[in-house]
Structures are given as structure tokens and as C-alpha cells.
Amino acid sequence: MATLKDVAVLAGVSVKTVSNVVNGYEFVKPENRRRVEDALNATGYRPNLGARNLRRGRTGFIALVVPELSIPYFGELAGGIIAAAAEHDWSVLIEQTQGDRARERKVITDLGPHMVDGAIVSPQAVVPDDIATPGVPVVLLGEHPLPLPLDHVGIDNVTAARTAVHHLIDLGRTRIAVIGQHPTRGTATQRLAGYRQAIAEAGLTEIVAPALRYHHSDGALAMTELLDRPERPDAVFCFNDMLALGAVRVAHDRGLRVPDDIAIAGFDNTEHSAYSVPSLTTIAPDKAALARAAVDLVHRRAIDKEDFPPQDVSIPFALEVRESTTP
Amino acid sequence: MATLKDVAVLAGVSVKTVSNVVNGYEFVKPENRRRVEDALNATGYRPNLGARNLRRGRTGFIALVVPELSIPYFGELAGGIIAAAAEHDWSVLIEQTQGDRARERKVITDLGPHMVDGAIVSPQAVVPDDIATPGVPVVLLGEHPLPLPLDHVGIDNVTAARTAVHHLIDLGRTRIAVIGQHPTRGTATQRLAGYRQAIAEAGLTEIVAPALRYHHSDGALAMTELLDRPERPDAVFCFNDMLALGAVRVAHDRGLRVPDDIAIAGFDNTEHSAYSVPSLTTIAPDKAALARAAVDLVHRRAIDKEDFPPQDVSIPFALEVRESTTP
DNA sequence: AAACGTCTTTACATCGTTGGCACAACGTTG
């Protein structure tokens, strides 16, 4: 692979002149510029990014830390982040934590300032101590362990959950259950709070089912348990779409009609939710805006070296009403 | 951020000795080792990977190039690759091409040998010329532009498609359509070939519908068009699960029962297919094996510097029979 | 023609790390 030196020898100029051409420096004699460009083409020169970044003090990478890429929400999110990062000439390095606190912590620590210019983290179980001094700008997504002086981008989970549950209440449902309670996930806590507010406001009683991970099978399990209770719920709000679709599936297997016998709503508006049978009512965060906001924040801190107090950016969301709650 | 030099000063030894400790060199006086380790802890030293890799000639990254991470199949695949790469101390850099040939080409060219140690590419539209001399080991997934001397890992798409279609034939269906024909996607070509073989073997007539991208909406569109034809199909084989679920949705909207009126099968066995209503019969490639095989091949070439003729690794698959084809 | 200012190019140091090698320290051996 050709280096600057090779090109310089071929063009008969110094290494620095080649570097100047490559970097678009203005004052290069046209004659030399041409010869250098010819040599660049002839050798097929590509800058060694490692060396360049070593010198420049930036790496050209940002890290995206998510629990699991196989969860469609995170796949869609990652896609948006990669696209937004590309506009800043950043490549995205993705790490998976499986929602495990130890791994979240390790990844964040190892990120050191040498590997990436910044990081976007979708935390599930980290506690403030874990992210104490990351060394590079870190933006948190979705959840925000409160006492932490880090930027945060997300939707208002409490309000979103309340909105969804109010929608179910407006349908006239009275036994409204929730699926997704979780001991450590921050978003779960917030969504549960929103659910509780709405239920309290309507004077109903809470029906809470936990979920360990947030896959279909967890939703199915929780739904089975709910339907086995003496007082069957007539509506269920799930903390993500996969839980909801797992629940729909179980309702269907039990011979219950959705939404007539039981209305079901999800969260995230993943692509499947619009095409499932029945299609799924869900909270739709503006994922593109989320990705852009997160990348921009990292960029301002990491590259523009701006210094400003920790931001808390709230991204708009919408309630997408579909068949699973429309009798 | 602490460097080797800082640690060396603190420990009162030379930079090289610290380097030796960090790299587990055997012959270091216990006394010095202890002091260095203390200094390492005190400073919270992290190696500068850029510098290390510049020196060592490897980067610690591999690239994964996929069309879109928001497609669940690629999300699941990426998850597997990241996990497999982690076992070789590799981080994974993901680039999206949107299935666009120019971008596939650009990404592969820019990968240069400086940014990544190797690449795993899931091509959609590249032609052999584009990947002529990648400079780093490249493993192709799924599709293999034939005259190319590159490693390839994938399932036997022709046989898989034939298997799926035979399954539909065994159900007694006679008007079996296919959704997903595409002018440039290699896997589409192969799956279509498998479909054609099966149809020919059974003496039936081909019913072919194209798809531009492979999202739900494309499946829905194609299905609508198929159902508008005078002779309605009684079975449809789709080139991925999203197409199939889009098709299921349209069938449902038309008041057709799946599978009684029309059987539908997909491809990829993404997590949703097991929980949709009806659950989806699909071809299930062993994704974990696929990821492992691809990463191992890159590793053998990039790190072990093995030299061997281009491999063509065939990964097993299974036909997952579910409700959408079980009356 | 000397002095000056503007362009243009180059030599050199540097980023943080590791390989190669020389040398120092040490205990063994003849």
C-alpha cells in the first residue's frame, strides 16, 4: 500500500508537499500539484487513517453502545445513527451489552479517548458511578440516570406512557394492565410511572406484569400470566412492540379478539407494528431526530470543542393509533 | 490521558519496561513489575490503540457492510458478527449501502488497509470489478459474484428456495407465485432459480412478482398486484420475511384466509416470523454459524496470515414449517 | 541593485507505541 513517501518519490517532491496537496493547501505550484495528483492516482494512495488520527488527535470513530442489535428498535436506531454520523465523516463502531451492567460498564471504560472521539450509549442498567469519567463525550439515549452530568437525548417517557394509557382509558377500558416492569431499566421505571399516573387519574387499579428481556417470548409469557388471573384485563399497554406482538399472539391463541376482547398497545413504532395482524397502536418516537440530535451533541463537544452545560434534549413523539385499539 | 511515558516516569523505569509489562513480557524483575502495575493503576493507563496499531500494522477493526441495519435480518446478522468478532478482540464498524451499487463500491474502496483488518460484505448490486483489489481480506455473505477470487459464506440459496417451493407443492398448491424478483440482487437470482426448478419439476407455471426493496410495503405492493390478476395464486413464496408479512397483511385485508385460501412462506427466519399471526413458514439459515464462519475466515487471512485458495463455505439451513402453510 | 514581501517548498520534530539491539547485572561454570 502506497504511503505519502512513495507518492513523494514518484512525483519528485517532498513528503510535505504531497501532504499539502492531499489536504487542499492553497499555495502549491500548479505544475507540482499536477505531478502530485498524477502520482496519487498512479499509486492509488489512501491516507493511513490511524497515522493521521494519531497526529491529529482524533480517531474518526464514534461508538454506539446498545443492548442488542437484533432488537428491531435498536437496529433502526443504529441505522439512523450511522447515517447521521456519516455526515460528519464518522464511522460507527457498535458494541453490544446484552443489557448486562458489567458489560455496559466495561465497554464504557475501555472506550478510552484513543479508540473513539465520542460515544452514544443506550443504557439499561448502568448506575451513575459506572460512567463517572468516560474521557470522551458521551450522550445517553432513552434513559438518564439522574445525578449524572451527561448529555441526554430521548422522548418524555412518562408523558408518552401516560398518553398511551389515556388512549386506552378513552376507549372505555377499565382493567388496563401493563407489561414490562423491570427492576433496573430506567425507561421501564419512567413508563411505569406514566402508566401509574394515568391509572390514578382515572381512578382505576393497577395491573402490573414484569418482563425480563423485551422479546416476543417475554411478552407472551407475561400475557399468559395475565390471562390466567381471575379478573382478565381488557387492555394491555406494553413497553415495547415486541412485547406487544408477543401478547397479541397469546391473546389470539386463547381465542380472544384484539381489540374487541382486549386492546393492546406497544411502544417504539418499529416497522413491523404497521403490518402485523392486527396492526399495532404504538408510541412513535421521531427516531431520525433522535439520531441526529445525539450525533450533533457528540460532534459539538468532541470536534468543535464547545463547552456547555449538560443538555437534556427532548424528542417529539406521536401516538400512532392502529387496529389493535380501534374496535 | 496517561501515556506509557507518564507511567514510566511515575514508576521510575523506562518506557520500554512499562511496555513490556503491559504486553506480558516474561522477564521483568518482580519488584519493577509491581511498581509498574501500581503506576498503571494510579494513572488509569489505557493503551492508545491508534499508536499501537500503527506500530503493529493492524487496526483492531473489521468492517461489516450491509444494505440497511433497520432490516431485522441484518440486525440479527450484525449482532452475531459483533459477538463473533469480539472473541478475536475485534471491534466492528458498520457501514450501510442502502443497496446502492455506487455506495457499495465506495465503501469497499475506502476501506483501505488502514482502517480495518478485514471486511465482511453483504453485497446486493456490486459487480466483480468493484471489488477487484480490496487490499484487505474480504468475505462475501449471501451472494457471490462468481468470477471473483474471494471467500464466500452463505447458504445454498437455490436448494433452499427449491425446498420451500417443494413444501408448497406438497400441500397440493398449484398456482404458486414468487415475490422478490430483482434485477441486480444476486440472492434474488439464485432464489428465483430454485423456485423455477421446483416449479418446472412439478410441471406448474411460474408466477413472478418483482420487489424493489425488501420491506413490508414492497411485499404488500406485490401481493396486491398478484391478487388483482385473473388467476389468483394459492400459494406465495417470498424472498424474505418482511415481504412475506407484508403479503400476509394484504391477504388478510382482502378477506383471504392464510393458509386455507393462500399459503405464504418467507425466508430468513427473523424473530417476528415465529410470533406473527399466522406464524410464518420460512427458511431458517443458521445465522450464528454464518457469522462465526465469516469472522473466522477473515481472521485466518488477516491475522494468521494464512494463504489458501478462496473458500466457499456452505452454511446449513432448515425449513421452519409454521401456520402460514399448515392448514 | 539592495531590500522587501509574497509565495512555495522542505527539513525536522512529533503523536504513542513496539521491535531490535546493545548493554548491564547476575549467577554459573571451568
Added chain:
DNA sequence: CAACGTTGTGCCAACGATGTAAAGACGTTT
């Protein structure tokens, strides 16, 4: 006690790029 092998350590160069600053080229002004 000289020669030796084994350990342990440090110096230097190098990876490929870029910032600095100084030197060279050239035309213009006095």
C-alpha cells in the same frame, strides 16, 4: 577469576501522517 549464559533494562528507530518554522524562489518596490 575469567569467561559464559541467562535475565532484565534502556536507547533508538520506526510506523505514516501533519504542524512548525525556516529556507528558497521570485517579483516588486525604492
